Amino acid sequence: MFKEFAKGLSITLKHLLPGNCTTVQYPKQKLEMPPRFRGLHRLIPTPDREKCVACYLCPTVCPAKCITVVAAENEAGEKYPAVFEIDILRCIFCGYCVEACPMEAIEMTDAYELANFSRDDFHFDKQRLLKP
Amino acid sequence: MAANTETMTINMGPQHPSTHGVLQLILELDGEIVVKATPHIGFLHRGIEKLSEHRTYHQTIPLTDRLDYLAPMSNNLGYVLAVEKLLGITDEIPERVQRIRVIMTELTRLKSHLVWLACHALDIGAMTVFLYCFRERECITDIYEKVSGARMTSNYFRVGGLADDLPDGLEGEIRTFVESMPAHVEEYEGLLTGNRIWQKRTIGVGEISAEAAIDIGITGPSLRASGVDWDLRRDNPYCGYEDYDFDVPVRTGCDTFDRYRVRLDEMRQSVRIILQALDKLKPGPILADCPKIVLPPKQDVVNNIESLIHHFKIVTEGFKTEPGEIYQGIEAPKGELGFYLIADGSAYPFRMKIRPPSFVNLQGLPQMVEGKLLADVIAVIGTLDIVLGEIDR
Amino acid sequence: MTPEVLTLSETPWLYTGVMLVKIIVAFVATLLIVAYATYAERKIIGRMQTRMGPNMTGPKGLLQPIADGLKLFFKEDIIPSQAHWFAFILAPMMILAPAFISISVIPFGGDLQFSYDGILYAVPMQITDLNIGVLFIVAMAGLGVYGIVLAGLASNSKYALLGGIRSTAQMVSYELAVGLSIVAIFMLSETLSLRGIVAAQQLPLWGLESVSFIPNWYIFCQPLAFGLFVIGSMAEINRTPFDLPEAETELVSGFCTEYSAMKYALFFMAEYANMITVSAIATTLFLGGWGGPFYGWINFLIKVFAFMFFFIWIRATFPRLRYDQLMFLGWKIMLPLALVNIVITGIAILLW
Numbered sequence: 001m002f003k004e005f006a007k008g009l010s011i012t013l014k015h016l017l018p019g020n021c022t023t024v025q026y027p028k029q030k031l032e033m034p035p036r037f038r039g040l041h042r043l044i045p046t047p048d049r050e051k052c053v054a055c056y057l058c059p060t061v062c063p064a065k066c067i068t069v070v071a072a073e074n075e076a077g078e079k080y081p082a083v084f085e086i087d088i089l090r091c092i093f094c095g096y097c098v099e100a101c102p103m104e105a106i107e108m109t110d111a112y113e114l115a116n117f118s119r120d121d122f123h124f125d126k127q128r129l130l131k132p
Numbered sequence: 133m134a135a136n137t138e139t140m141t142i143n144m145g146p147q148h149p150s151t152h153g154v155l156q157l158i159l160e161l162d163g164e165i166v167v168k169a170t171p172h173i174g175f176l177h178r179g180i181e182k183l184s185e186h187r188t189y190h191q192t193i194p195l196t197d198r199l200d201y202l203a204p205m206s207n208n209l210g211y212v213l214a215v216e217k218l219l220g221i222t223d224e225i226p227e228r229v230q231r232i233r234v235i236m237t238e239l240t241r242l243k244s245h246l247v248w249l250a251c252h253a254l255d256i257g258a259m260t261v262f263l264y265c266f267r268e269r270e271c272i273t274d275i276y277e278k279v280s281g282a283r284m285t286s287n288y289f290r291v292g293g294l295a296d297d298l299p300d301g302l303e304g305e306i307r308t309f310v311e312s313m314p315a316h317v318e319e320y321e322g323l324l325t326g327n328r329i330w331q332k333r334t335i336g337v338g339e340i341s342a343e344a345a346i347d348i349g350i351t352g353p354s355l356r357a358s359g360v361d362w363d364l365r366r367d368n369p370y371c372g373y374e375d376y377d378f379d380v381p382v383r384t385g386c387d388t389f390d391r392y393r394v395r396l397d398e399m400r401q402s403v404r405i406i407l408q409a410l411d412k413l414k415p416g417p418i419l420a421d422c423p424k425i426v427l428p429p430k431q432d433v434v435n436n437i438e439s440l441i442h443h444f445k446i447v448t449e450g451f452k453t454e455p456g457e458i459y460q461g462i463e464a465p466k467g468e469l470g471f472y473l474i475a476d477g478s479a480y481p482f483r484m485k486i487r488p489p490s491f492v493n494l495q496g497l498p499q500m501v502e503g504k505l506l507a508d509v510i511a512v513i514g515t516l517d518i519v520l521g522e523i524d525r
Numbered sequence: 526m527t528p529e530v531l532t533l534s535e536t537p538w539l540y541t542g543v544m545l546v547k548i549i550v551a552f553v554a555t556l557l558i559v560a561y562a563t564y565a566e567r568k569i570i571g572r573m574q575t576r577m578g579p580n581m582t583g584p585k586g587l588l589q590p591i592a593d594g595l596k597l598f599f600k601e602d603i604i605p606s607q608a609h610w611f612a613f614i615l616a617p618m619m620i621l622a623p624a625f626i627s628i629s630v631i632p633f634g635g636d637l638q639f640s641y642d643g644i645l646y647a648v649p650m651q652i653t654d655l656n657i658g659v660l661f662i663v664a665m666a667g668l669g670v671y672g673i674v675l676a677g678l679a680s681n682s683k684y685a686l687l688g689g690i691r692s693t694a695q696m697v698s699y700e701l702a703v704g705l706s707i708v709a710i711f712m713l714s715e716t717l718s719l720r721g722i723v724a725a726q727q728l729p730l731w732g733l734e735s736v737s738f739i740p741n742w743y744i745f746c747q748p749l750a751f752g753l754f755v756i757g758s759m760a761e762i763n764r765t766p767f768d769l770p771e772a773e774t775e776l777v778s779g780f781c782t783e784y785s786a787m788k789y790a791l792f793f794m795a796e797y798a799n800m801i802t803v804s805a806i807a808t809t810l811f812l813g814g815w816g817g818p819f820y821g822w823i824n825f826l827i828k829v830f831a832f833m834f835f836f837i838w839i840r841a842t843f844p845r846l847r848y849d850q851l852m853f854l855g856w857k858i859m860l861p862l863a864l865v866n867i868v869i870t871g872i873a874i875l876l877w
Contacts, residue, residue: 011842
């Protein structure tokens with residue numbers, strides 16, 4: 001009986017020695033996210049506009065129905081999204097929008113610190129989504 | 133004069149440190165002895181079964197992540213296998229996919245058992261084990277993150293294959309981690325197994341006989357600790373489990389201590405399976421050759437009109453199945469996880485019924501704790517390894 | 526020349542002054558140790574659990590206890606509407622006061638000599654040397670139970686009630702075992718004064734000149750009593766593995782479930798103050814008090830801290846016992862062992 005107690009005590013004592021700490025000092029020290037990480041979305045821009053052609057695949061495939069797209073045509077006759085909005089509060093970060101996009105116009109970044117103060121701050125419109 | 137004896141009813145949960153989520157137990161106590169225990173569930177009901185009726189087969193996969201959120205890939209696997217069975221493409225799944233699925237679900241088993249051990253030990257008061265287990269679990273979530281992009285809601289398996297191949301160099305990382313795992317299990321055992329206090333708290337606590345367990349429908353490690361040798365991986369293999377050499381740990385103590393030992397042994401067996409699967413892993417396709425079901429590769433979508441059409445059709449309409457009913461059960465970390473699908477020929481399931489192991493195992497709780505002490509309730513909740521996300525669905 | 530002993534009748538002002546200084550020093554030191562015991566506990570357990578413990582407030586987190594204190598001090602003080610408000614307020618005081626009072630009879634050093642007005646005085650480093658010191662400590666430990674019972678009853682909460690009941694049963698039964706285990710010490714020392722007990726331990730072991738480098742600490746001749754005392758006192762101060770009254774995973778917080786703000790802080794302080802008291806008593810009774818290689822009170826503090834480290838270490842390692850097992854251990858194992866120990870000690874004293 002005492003042998004087992006001593007064994008347990010020795011295991012904890014061993015971990016007391018320096019070098020066993022696994023803590024990452026989070027706000028000061030951040031982990032690098034792997035490339036596949038599914039964080040906040042980003043619309044990929046081209047030099048003059050966004051790559052998105054408003055094909056409606058992402059709002060269709062979205063299981064949480066959090067994407068709103070309204071298509072329009074510009075002067076050159078190209079389709080573009082007049083409105084592209086993601087409600088991050090509804091989003092479940094499944095990555096289906098990225099998988100569905102035929103133009104590779106949407107990607108998921110490694111931004112995961114999404115806390116904010118009001119509900120409106122979680123509506124990401126086109127301008128905010130285009131930011132790198 | 134007769135003593136004034138009354139039982140006391142206490143509400144344990146849904147906000148209680150050790151009901152593992154939002155389980156509510158109405159306990160009738162006579163002193164510290166439990167006279168009657170009534171579990172109340174449903175606080176985490178999100179209607180996943182109903183939601184799935186309005187989503188394509190493809191769109192339901194991320195919902196299954198949220199069933200047993202401690203073992204997301206097992207849920208993914210169960211669902212994906214069920215849909216594949218419904219579509220009749222089970223035999224067309226490439227070998228590499230099978231291997232990766234086995235590796236990931238066995239890692240999931242390790243992950244789930246680590247959280248179980250952590251919380252179980254914490255409930256009984258050994259808080260150091262909690263952090264040691266979470267240290268190892270962290271490595272698995274890191275692997276998850278590299279493979280699927282999320283730490284818990286993996287959404288990695290697809291009908292007919294995988295979302296993506298394993299990233300470069302990850303095989304080595306998995307191997308290093310898995311090879312270090314037995315030493316860690318020894319460490320937990322050093323803190324718990326031989327410890328008199330741990331033995332006193334677990335031996336003879338929450339006993340359930342094999343007959344009673346079978347009557348209730350208890351599955352998984354809880355059943356195997358009651359002496360029933362039943363493991364779907366061996367007795368009804370799926371995903372190529374018949375290729376691997378592993379033992380099914382069975383013990384006959386029927387109590388909390390033996391359930392603990394069975395799970396620790398299972399962790400060692402999982403390590404064996406993962407190592408074998410890694411050895412057998414060969415390069416190959418990661419999607420079945422079923423263009424009407426699986427999404428085509430991205431470069432084909434832009435270059436090939438046929439692929440583009442398939443892509444649009446699958447994304448917008450989903451794929452249709454033949455009308456029919458199927459049941460697919462897998463050995464999830466917590467027991468038999470079953471998906472029962474009724475298809476009416478459309479792209480949506482007519483009805484999806486999930487058989488969550490935790491829900492069924494929880495039914496054993498009242499007879500395991502009645503007549504025991506309050507502290508045993510905690511130990512039994514821990515040993516049943518319930519996850520409320522799965523119970524309430 | 527032999528120093529004079531200060532007395533109230535001959536040098537009233539000097540006596541009062543010295544007394545006040547001693548009280549303030551002992552009290553402040555205890556409070557400081559209480560504060561930093563919480564820090565040390567979090568740090569040590571953190572390291573054992575591969576964490577870091579507090580490290581943000583001040584250098585290496587050293588200001589954490591003060592920050593915690595301030596936070597609790599400014600929090601809203603909630604008294605549940607159905608609680609018995611008087612008993613509810615009284616309870617935390619009832620539990621903290623005895624914990625601190627026990628410190629007053631513990632000798633933390635030898636005599637301090639100083640001259641005043643040409644006369645050499647000797648002051649014992651102890652607030653008061655009661656000739657029934659040990660009884661006083663046992664009595665104070667007994668008083669501590671009332672605080673917990675009151676807290677459990679007054680909160681009008683079922684979890685608190687269960688915690689209160691558990692703790693009463695636990696403290697009452699372990700007090701018996703602890704009390705009996707130290708009876709053997711009095712039989713050897715033939716005094717109840719803690720100062721006398723320490724003085725008796727400064728002699729060579731068993732009076733043998735050949736091993737004069739080993740002091741006559743009672744741990745050597747009473748190892749069983751020592752073991753019983755340490756286990757029993759762990760139970761009495763509700764430390765893991767005997768922390769059932771506040772078993773977080775079972776009873777939420779036990780008897781202090783309904784407490785908040787400073788009242789909660791008082792419970793918390795009492796727990797650590799009790800830990801210090803128990804370590805100090807164990808040091809005094811079994812480890813030769815202030816005796817040792819260094820200057821008086823340094824030896825004493827080293828031994829106390831070693832005990833506290835041991836308690837923290839145990840907490841990091843062991844699971845918690847169950848209520849009935851705890852009672853079994855107390856009444857059926859520790860109590861008979863303590864009795865047997867007394868009988869054996871008695872026979873040994875008679876024979877030699």
